[in-house]
Amino acid sequence: xxxxxxxxxxxxxxxxxxxxxxxxxxxxxxxxxxxxxxxxxxxxxxxxxxxxxxxxxxxxxxxxxxxxxxxxxxxxxxxxxxxxxxxxxxxxxxxxxxxxxxxxxxxxxxxxxxxxxxxxxxxxxxxxxxxxxxxxxxxxxxxxxxxxxxxxxxxxxxxxxxxxxxxxxxxxxxxxxxxxxxxxxxxxxxxxxxxxxxxxxxxxxxxxxxxxxxxxxxxxxxxxxxxxxxxxxxxxxxxxxxxxxxxxxxxxxxxxxxxxxxxxxxxxxxxxxxxxxxxxxxxxxxxxxxxxxxxxxxxxxxxxxxxxxxxxxxxxxxxxxxxxxxxxxxxxxxxxxxxxxxxxxxxxxxxxxxxxxxxxxxxxxxxxxxxxxxxxxxxxxxxxxxxxxxxxxxxxxxxxxxxxxxxxxxxxxxxxxxxxxxxxxxxxxxxxx
Amino acid sequence: xxxxxxxxxxxxxxxxxxxxxxxxxxxxxxxxxxxxxxxxxxxxxxxxxxxxxxxxxxxxxxxxxxxxxxxxxxxxxxxxxxxxxxxxxxxxxxxxxxxxxxxxxxxxxxxxxxxxxxxxxxxxxxxxxxxxxxxxxxxxxxxxxxxxxxxxxxxxxxxxxxxxxxxxxxxxxxxxxxxxxxxxxxxxxxxxxxxxxxxxxxxxxxxxxxxxxxxxxxx
Numbered sequence: 270x271x272x273x274x275x276x277x278x279x280x281x282x283x284x285x286x287x288x289x290x291x292x293x294x295x296x297x298x299x300x301x302x303x304x305x306x307x308x309x310x311x312x313x314x315x316x317x318x319x320x321x322x323x324x325x326x327x328x329x330x331x332x333x334x335x336x337x338x339x340x341x342x343x344x345x346x347x348x349x350x351x352x353x354x355x356x357x358x359x360x361x362x363x364x365x366x367x368x369x370x371x372x373x374x375x376x377x378x379x380x381x382x383x384x385x386x387x388x389x390x391x392x393x394x395x396x397x398x399x400x401x402x403x404x405x406x407x408x409x410x411x412x413x414x415x416x417x418x419x420x421x422x423x424x425x426x427x428x429x430x431x432x433x434x435x436x437x438x439x440x441x442x443x444x445x446x447x448x449x450x451x452x453x454x455x456x457x458x459x460x461x462x463x464x465x466x467x468x469x470x471x472x473x474x475x476x477x478x479x480x481x482x483x484x485x486x487x488x489x490x491x492x493x494x495x496x497x498x499x500x501x502x503x504x505x506x507x508x509x510x511x512x513x514x515x516x517x518x519x520x521x522x523x524x525x526x527x528x529x530x531x532x533x534x535x536x537x538x539x540x541x542x543x544x545x546x547x548x549x550x551x552x553x554x555x556x557x558x559x560x561x562x563x564x565x566x567x568x569x570x571x572x573x574x575x576x577x578x579x580x581x582x583x584x585x586x587x588x589x590x591x592x593x594x595x596x597x598x599x600x601x602x603x604x605x606x607x608x609x610x611x612x613x614x615x616x617x618x619x620x621x622x623x624x625x626x627x628x629x630x631x632x633x634x635x636x637x638x639x640x641x642x643x644x645x646x647x648x649x650x651x652x653x654x655x656x657x658x659x660x661x662x663x664x665x666x667x668x669x670x671x672x673x674x675x676x677x678x679x680x681x682x683x684x685x686x687x688x689x690x691x692x693x694x695x696x697x698x699x700x701x702x
Numbered sequence: 703x704x705x706x707x708x709x710x711x712x713x714x715x716x717x718x719x720x721x722x723x724x725x726x727x728x729x730x731x732x733x734x735x736x737x738x739x740x741x742x743x744x745x746x747x748x749x750x751x752x753x754x755x756x757x758x759x760x761x762x763x764x765x766x767x768x769x770x771x772x773x774x775x776x777x778x779x780x781x782x783x784x785x786x787x788x789x790x791x792x793x794x795x796x797x798x799x800x801x802x803x804x805x806x807x808x809x810x811x812x813x814x815x816x817x818x819x820x821x822x823x824x825x826x827x828x829x830x831x832x833x834x835x836x837x838x839x840x841x842x843x844x845x846x847x848x849x850x851x852x853x854x855x856x857x858x859x860x861x862x863x864x865x866x867x868x869x870x871x872x873x874x875x876x877x878x879x880x881x882x883x884x885x886x887x888x889x890x891x892x893x894x895x896x897x898x899x900x901x902x903x904x905x906x907x908x909x910x911x912x913x914x915x916x917x918x919x920x921x
Contacts, residue, residue, distance in 0.1 A: 359780075359790035362830075389827060402739050402747055412739035420735050442906035470731050482750055488833045490826040492750060541747055550753030552823040555815055556808060559877065565801035567813075569877040575884065585909075613892065618902035622894045651902055655892065663888035673886050677806050681883075689904070700906035 348372075351382060352449060362390035362488075365432070367453030370579070370601065371586040376628070376636040377427070378456035380511050385518045386432050386454065388553075389488030392538055396522040399486065401468075401506070405543035408473030415522050419508060421463035426505065426528065429603045429636045431455040431574050433531035433558060433680040439667075440676040443687075443698045448584040451686065451698055452577075455603070457636035458519075460526045462507035465500050468542070478544035482551075483525050486540035493534040494548035495527065499572070503528050506539065529605030529634040530572040531680070533558050563675035574605035576664050577683040578612055578639070578656035589694035593647030598625070602637045604658035609637040611657045616643060618651030618687065618701050619666075625654070650690040651701060667700055749826055749834075753819030759863035764843025766850045766859050772840055773847045776829045785809070785851045795851045798872065811852030815877055817869040821845050842866070 318324035342349065353366035368384040385391075396415045404410035435454035438444050445451045474497070481500055485491040495504070505526040508514060515521045520537030527535045533553055548554065548570065559567040580600040583589050589596060598616075602609045608631050613622035625639035639654070656664045667684035689699045751758040774783065780791040787793030797807030807813075810820055825841045827833045836844065846861035854869055855861065 356790075360830075389830070389833065400743075402744060404739055404744050404748070410739040410744060411736040412743060413736040417736045421733060443909040444912055446909040446912065467733075471733060471736060484747075484750070488827065488830075490749070490833065492826070543748070543750065545752075547752070547754075549750060549822075550816055550819055551750070552753075552814075552819060555753060555819060555877070556810075556813060556823075561801060561806055561808070562878070563802065565806075566876055566878050567801075568881065569879060571881045571883065573881065573883060613894070618898065620896065620898040620902075622892070622897065657892065662884055663892050665886040665888070669886050677804075697907070698909035699904050701902050702905050 349382070351384060354445075354450065363388050365434075365454065367449045368456050369586075370448050370453055370455075370581050371584050373581070373601075376457055376601070376638050377511065378458055378636075380458065380513070380516045380519065383430075383456035383458065383516070383519055384432070384454050386532065387487070387489070387518070388491055391518045392487045393517065394486060394522055394538060399522050399540070401523060401540060401542070403468055403472040403542045403544075405481070405545050406475040406478035407469075407544050408475065409471075411468075411472045413468070415508065418463055418468075418506065418523065421467055423461055424464055424505060425459055425461040425509075426503075426526070427457065427459045427632055428526060428528045428634050429455055429457040429574075430526070430532050430535060431577070431603070431605075433533065433571075433574065435577075436682040436684075436686075437679045439684075439698075439700075440671070440678065440682055443700045446585045446698050448579055448581055449586065452579040454532070455577075455601075455636070457603070458510045459512065460505055460507045461509035461512075462505045462523075462526065465504035465506050465525070465542075466502075468506060469500065469544075472544075474544055477546050479546050480544075480548050482541075482543045482545065482549050483534070483536040483539060484541040484543070485520075485536045485538040487538045491533075491536055491538075491553065492549065492551045493536060493553055494551065494570075495534055496548075497544075499527065499530070527572075529574060529607075531558065531574055534572060558680060560674065560678035560680050562678065568678075571681060574603075575681065575683050576602070576604035576606065576609070576656045576658040576662050578602035578609075578654040578664060579686045580614070580652050580654050580688060583652060583690055583696045584688055585696045585698060588696050589645060589690055592694065593645050596643050596645050598641045598643050598652065600625075600639050600654050602639055602654065602656040603635065604656065604660075604662065605634055606658050606660045606662060607633045608659040609639075609656055610659045610661075612637070612639040613655040613657070614639070614641045615653045615655070616650045616690075619653055619655075619685070622655065645690070647692060649692055651699075652688045652690060653685050655685050668702055749822075751818050751822035751825070753816045753822060756818035756821075756863060756867040759818060759821065759866065760838045761863070762838035762842050763860055763862040764839050764841070764846055765861070766843075766846045766855060766857055768840075769843035769845070769847030769850070769861075772836075772844050776832075776836075777844065780830065785848060794848055801873075801876070809852070810848055811854065811872065813873050813876070815871055815874050817845075817849065817854070817866050817871055820848065821866060824848075 349369055349372040351366040358364040365386045366384055368382055399415055401413045432454035436451055479497050480494050482492055482494055507524050507526050510519055523539045524537045525535050525539050559569045560571055561567045580598055582599040598614055602612045612625045614625045615622045625641040628638040631637050664685055670684050687699055687701050689697045780788055781794050782788050785794035793809055795809055795811050797809040797812030800807045842861045846855055849855040
């Protein structure tokens with residue numbers, strides 16, 4: 270509900286510190302203590318599995334093929350999870366959690382780690398009883414079963430999806446000391462489905478139809494208006510994510526993918542598409558998801574997710590424990606307007622920039638992984654990244670953004686982000702000028 | 703010889719034609735999948751009311767007085783008796799003149815541009831724990847009460863579709879159409895060396911003090 274930074278600005282106490290009761294025990298803030306020794310099944314502080322000893326797992330037989338019909342990550346990866354901030358929202362049914370970007374490699378987000386943003390909880394939908402109705406300004410109002418939809422010609426695309434409130438807590442200042450919370454409302458998956466244009470052709474869009482309303486089957490019955498040009502361009506009605514049916518929290522059994530546009534329009538649990546001649550001006554495109562400017566006017570229908578980037582190593586959760594020497598700076602960049610053309614990285618707060626290496630393939634409207642080797646001298650550093658997309662758009666500084674939009678717009682904050690690396694290797698979120 | 707060559711040429715042409723039509727046949731405008739949605743099926747799900755002109759508003763009516771009763775029973779526990787919002791639950795009133803302040807309050811009274819949009823939202827998803835449980839008359843009544851606590855409808859009033867359409871919300875002209883972005887545009891090529899005129903100055907260092915760092919609880 271509240272993508273509203275003033276909810277955050279209050280000096281409310283932060284959520285509970287790392288628990289001291291968990292099995293993993295006394296992890297210091299920021300995860301500074303190496304966890305391996307306290308991992309399940311191992312006596313703390315013992316190194317009996319290290320060479321020259323032969324490890325336990327080499328001397329016994331492991332479980333067989335049926336032990337885990339649907340695999341799960343290693344128990345040693347228990348901390349690689351989505352997290353939320355308790356004091357952000359009144360209820361978990363209308364709330365946000367965040368993708369652990371600092372734990373990800375490459376560009377694909379595992380389905381179980383994709384950030385969640387629901388307005389009325391996650392519905393448990395029986396696909397046999399799910400329907401999509403396409404009606405309004407069409408020649409033939411149609412109703413589709415899930416089997417119908419899967420029968421249509423299919424398409425797969427890898428796209429990022431970002432909540433426009435990503436980083437929205439940071440308009441007024443640096444508040445969240447972790448990349449999971451400053452940038453974790455983005456994920457990137459392979460999506461498979463039928464082009465929306467194919468379904469619309471089936472129903473026959475009347476010439477006077479200029480917009481459509483997409484509606485979810487959840488308790489929020491979420492709705493957004495989408496211009497017909499975008500609908501016919503590259504939107505996909507998806508039933509699969511990363512090779513399997515969509516996860517419930519991501520819209521099972523059917524969701525809309527609107528590549529490069531803000532996450533909220535990509536209606537999950539899609540049940541209805543209605544064609545009309547004007548937008549609907551519903552709650553999520555008036556009261557919410559509009560950008561309040563300093564003059565008190567709000568921009569409406571600001572769909573595009575402009576180019577953004579962030580360094581994911583180092584970051585507050587991944588401090589420079591190793592001391593001075595080699596460190597590969599790693600991060601992610603993306604743009605709703607197309608491909609990332611270049612990412613520049615600075616370690617001196619923007620005085621000197623170097624172009625990072627981009628991992629191929631660099632896809633349109635997709636996360637792009639960048640890397641730059643760095644030799645850390647052990648002194649304080651201000652690490653930043655600056656994305657440039659194929660349209661020539663350059664990611665702005667926070668000062669540049671604020672000069673135009675003030676600090677009350679909540680949404681679409683895509684400023685160059687700064688991590689301060691301290692001499693002891695810890696890393697903090699700061700804003701600089 | 704020449705006949706067979708002709709035949710071959712013809713065959714190739716036919717093949718090319720076949721290929722062309724073959725491709726077309728694979729992507730017909732219509733696939734004949736799905737079936738006509740019946741009027742009854744559509745009616746059950748076609749709940750949207752257009753925010754600005756109220757297209758789709760159902761028949762029905764309700765008074766501020768009836769609305770107050772329903773609101774106190776079904777809404778006030780979260781939104782407060784007068785829409786002031788309990789704790790972190792959304793507030794539904796007030797905020798006039800706050801949109802240019804440091805602490806803008808976006809409410810039905812201060813921010814929502816159109817009254818029929820309120821009807822659409824309440825009918826589709828409130829009360830939060832029992833969405834789509836209100837009748838149309840109840841929805842009119844509750845919307846009437848919410849407009850009343852925002853000084854947009856007098857206490858004795860009754861609300862129906864026509865009256866709802868006629869209400870002019872205070873922030874009616876508060877929205878800018880047409881996305882002006884990119885509105886922050888770099889001039890020239892991005893600088894690569896000696897870009898700073900002044901040394902780095904930290905303007906915000908609150909995050910470290912707040913300490914909202916993802917922990918390792920594994921929750």
